[in-house]
Amino acid sequence: MYLVTAEQMRELDRRTIEELGIPAVALMENAGRAIAEEVVALCRRRGPGGGRDRGNRWSNGGSSGGDGGSGGGADGSSNGSSNCSSSGGNGGNGGNGSSNCSSSGGNGGNGGNGSSNCSSSGGNGGSGGNGSSNCSSSGGNRGNGGNGSSNCSSSGGNGGNGVSGDAAAAETARAHGERAGFQVSGDNALTLAHADAERWFILVGKGNNGGDGLAAARHLREAGIAATLVYAVPPESLTGVAALQRDAAAALGLPALQYGRDRLDLAEGSGIVDALLGTGAAGAPRGAYAELIAAANRSGKAIVSADIPSGLDADTGATHEPCIQASVTVCLALLKRGLVQYPGAAAAGRVVVRSIGIPSSLAGEEDGVSAHLLTPEVLQQRLGVDVTRRRSPEGHKGTYGHVLLAGGTLRMSGAGLLSARAALRAGAGLVTWALPQQLLPYVAGAAPELMLAPAEDGGAGVWNAATADELLRLSGQRDVLAIGPGLGRFAGDTEWLRRLWEGTACPLVLDADALNILAEADYSGWAQRKHPVILTPHPGEMARLAGRSTAEVQADRIGLALAYAAEHQVTLVLKGAHTVIATSEGQAYVNTTGHPGMGTGGAGDVLTGVISGLLAQGLNAAQAAAFGVYLHGEAGEKAACERGNPASLIAGDIIEAL
Numbered sequence: 001m002y003l004v005t006a007e008q009m010r011e012l013d014r015r016t017i018e019e020l021g022i023p024a025v026a027l028m029e030n031a032g033r034a035i036a037e038e039v040v041a042l043c044r045r046r047g048p049g050g051g052r053d054r055g056n057r058w059s060n061g062g063s064s065g066g067d068g069g070s071g072g073g074a075d076g077s078s079n080g081s082s083n084c085s086s087s088g089g090n091g092g093n094g095g096n097g098s099s100n101c102s103s104s105g106g107n108g109g110n111g112g113n114g115s116s117n118c119s120s121s122g123g124n125g126g127s128g129g130n131g132s133s134n135c136s137s138s139g140g141n142r143g144n145g146g147n148g149s150s151n152c153s154s155s156g157g158n159g160g161n162g163v164s165g166d167a168a169a170a171e172t173a174r175a176h177g178e179r180a181g182f183q184v185s186g187d188n189a190l191t192l193a194h195a196d197a198e199r200w201f202i203l204v205g206k207g208n209n210g211g212d213g214l215a216a217a218r219h220l221r222e223a224g225i226a227a228t229l230v231y232a233v234p235p236e237s238l239t240g241v242a243a244l245q246r247d248a249a250a251a252l253g254l255p256a257l258q259y260g261r262d263r264l265d266l267a268e269g270s271g272i273v274d275a276l277l278g279t280g281a282a283g284a285p286r287g288a289y290a291e292l293i294a295a296a297n298r299s300g301k302a303i304v305s306a307d308i309p310s311g312l313d314a315d316t317g318a319t320h321e322p323c324i325q326a327s328v329t330v331c332l333a334l335l336k337r338g339l340v341q342y343p344g345a346a347a348a349g350r351v352v353v354r355s356i357g358i359p360s361s362l363a364g365e366e367d368g369v370s371a372h373l374l375t376p377e378v379l380q381q382r383l384g385v386d387v388t389r390r391r392s393p394e395g396h397k398g399t400y401g402h403v404l405l406a407g408g409t410l411r412m413s414g415a416g417l418l419s420a421r422a423a424l425r426a427g428a429g430l431v432t433w434a435l436p437q438q439l440l441p442y443v444a445g446a447a448p449e450l451m452l453a454p455a456e457d458g459g460a461g462v463w464n465a466a467t468a469d470e471l472l473r474l475s476g477q478r479d480v481l482a483i484g485p486g487l488g489r490f491a492g493d494t495e496w497l498r499r500l501w502e503g504t505a506c507p508l509v510l511d512a513d514a515l516n517i518l519a520e521a522d523y524s525g526w527a528q529r530k531h532p533v534i535l536t537p538h539p540g541e542m543a544r545l546a547g548r549s550t551a552e553v554q555a556d557r558i559g560l561a562l563a564y565a566a567e568h569q570v571t572l573v574l575k576g577a578h579t580v581i582a583t584s585e586g587q588a589y590v591n592t593t594g595h596p597g598m599g600t601g602g603a604g605d606v607l608t609g610v611i612s613g614l615l616a617q618g619l620n621a622a623q624a625a626a627f628g629v630y631l632h633g634e635a636g637e638k639a640a641c642e643r644g645n646p647a648s649l650i651a652g653d654i655i656e657a658l
């Protein structure tokens with residue numbers, strides 16, 4: 001899935017309109033319809049008069065996708081769960097909003113709604129794979145299979161009718177399904193059993209985002225939902241296609257208020273569509289926009305944002321003050337970068353990407369820069385990774401490469417051990433851990449699968465500059481050199497690292513203090529390497545490398561990672577929630593796996609080992625970095641699930657879950 005900036009999106013809009021001849025108003029009409037469908041889907045999920053429904057999932061397509069975080073359910077359900085293997089009992093819901101699960105709904109259950117990376121199956125009468133992605137799913141008899149799913153192998157059950165969620169609509173579908181030869185159904189995506197209990201306020205801005213909201217209001221009216229327009233500016237100031245939408249809404253008699261002129265109490269409604277600011281916004285919301293955003297957040301009502309939450313920087317994920325805190329963001333056409341980086345990702349709630357007639361095939365790399373959400377499809381199709389990690393039947397340990405790890409000191413021996421063990425679990429055939437001599441008695445036997453290469457340390461249990469010769473010698477027979485976990489700093493470390501940088505004929509992975517050494521060196525003057533370098537900084541290390549503050553790094557992670565990787569011709573892994581991988585050729589990948597439980601000492605050392613282990617097996621730098629980050633996050637999710645409470649997750653658990 002592509003990730004675009006506001007400017008790239010505008011260019012795709014322009015090309016669709018000018019080169020394909022699709023009228024702008026048709027795109028807006030589709031946008032409005034998509035937003036209305038997601039409002040209906042949200043109303044179904046929460047029931048009449050429900051409160052806020054905030055979750056955080058991406059899904060691509062269907063109006064019923066992504067029930068993440070809805071919590072609670074019938075017998076044997078796993079709603080809102082993640083990383084679990086579950087099965088719903090009779091009448092249960094299996095796997096709603098789940099991720100990385102194997103789940104199956106029992107009789108009458110729903111299997112795999114909004115799930116990702118799942119194998120799921122709905123039982124009799126269940127729904128399989130609604131809004132899911134990367135799934136293999138199947139609905140049972142009378143089930144709904146694969147609505148809005150992408151990249152799925154899914155099959156609906158007998159009599160299924162592509163409808164989901166709403167019980168009344170499902171009942172209608174069943175009735176029709178049983179009448180052979182004559183099947184009629186209404187517009188199910190805009191059908192809501194309790195529509196008359198809903199009243200939505202549509203906050204309308206001056207630009208095309210406001211136009212989307214106006215179109216949505218008409219479609220909501222069609223679904224029987226009362227929609228009241230709230231203009232942030234005098235309606236007369238709207239222009240172009242947004243003005244067309246304004247006039248259509250007025251002709252239909254939709255009630256309209258103007259902020260600051262008419263009385264408004266958002267608490268009187270059951271939900272809010274935020275169509276104030278989209279990709280055309282510049283800077284922090286001003287005047288009436290800011291006041292409406294603050295009032296919407298205060299109201300406690302569910303908010304569905306059109307395209308992006310108003311107040312969000314669509315490119316960076318930075319949030320202005322104020323910024324809408326949405327339950328659902330209906331992202332139009334292509335996923336905006338700002339929706340996948342924090343704090344924007346949190347402000348967006350659940351993100352649903354809806355197609356509106358702008359072909360994604362138009363998105364390309366004309367300017368040499370592109371960004372993608374890191375999914376199994378991207379790993380396989382764009383990066384050419386065999387995600388099954390198949391082993392050759394005739395393979396042996398020599399087939400899978402040999403990692404050399406330089407790290408660990410007496411005070412930080414665990415970091416080296418974690419890295420080395422993770423490299424083994426990632427599938428490297430052999431791993432040698434080079435470490436200061438004095439550590440040997442303490443770590444010998446801690447991982448019997450490891451080979452240890454003690455380096456002379458003068459009895460202090462720390463590294464010294466003289467060890468470069470020994471490391472150069474050892475690296476001659478190894479496939480990758482990883483430096484950093486538990487390394488510490490020492491006299492002459494800059495020259496030590498320069499010698500390894502210039503003298504090794506294999507890929508290098510640098511982490512922890514190796515990055516701090518690099519940050520202090522002007523390494524642009526070092527000899528160019530023939531073999532790739534992967535840097536794996538956390539935001540603090542990135543700040544030192546880039547000479548910025550940590551806050552500046554976090555303010556535009558994708559942009560900074562791309563710029564740094566291109567300038568220094570390295571593969572960069574900027575760690576943290578939704579880790580960014582940037583390649584020297586101008587590609588960025590934003591990870592989709594991981595868990596807050598991974599914020600624990602040593603988790604990064606494990607990642608270094610995983611990436612090194614993959615490099616040793618012959619993956620190239622981009623493949624190893626991206627797949628390593630993906631697997632590491634997936635293992636973290638699994639380990640968090642297995643621990644019961646994610647707070648108790650420790651780095652070693654991630655290794656065991658690999």
Ligand SMILES: NC(=O)C1=CN([C@@H]2O[C@H](COP(=O)(O)OP(=O)(O)OC[C@H]3O[C@@H](n4cnc5c(N)ncnc54)[C@H](OP(=O)(O)O)[C@@H]3O)[C@@H](O)[C@H]2O)[C@@H](O)CC1
Pocket residue numbers: 013024025027028031205206207208209210212276277278279280281282283284285286287289306307308332356
């Ligand atoms: N065919 C298409 O084009 C399609 C477009 N689509 C939709 O259009 C959206 C982009 O629309 P857009 O470019 O009109 O900009 P948009 O975000 O509505 O706002 C701009 C207006 O807001 C104002 N303003 C700006 N910053 C402000 C601030 N900080 N505080 C206060 N006001 C501020 C500024 O007014 P000004 O200050 O210049 O008078 C300007 O007029 C996109 O996100 C998607 O939803 C889809 O329907 C697909 C088809």
Ligand SMILES: Nc1ncnc2c1ncn2[C@@H]1O[C@H](COP(=O)(O)OP(=O)(O)O)[C@@H](O)[C@H]1O
Pocket residue numbers: 537538575576577578579593594595596597598599600601602603604605606607632
């Ligand atoms: N909230 C989170 N969500 C997902 N991954 C996380 C989160 N917090 C930390 N991580 C991951 O855990 C690892 C922590 O690495 P790092 O900070 O280098 O730890 P250490 O230096 O202790 O080894 C990184 O891979 C990071 O992406």
Ligand SMILES: [K+]
Pocket residue numbers: 209274275276277278305306307308309310
């Ligand atoms: K918006």
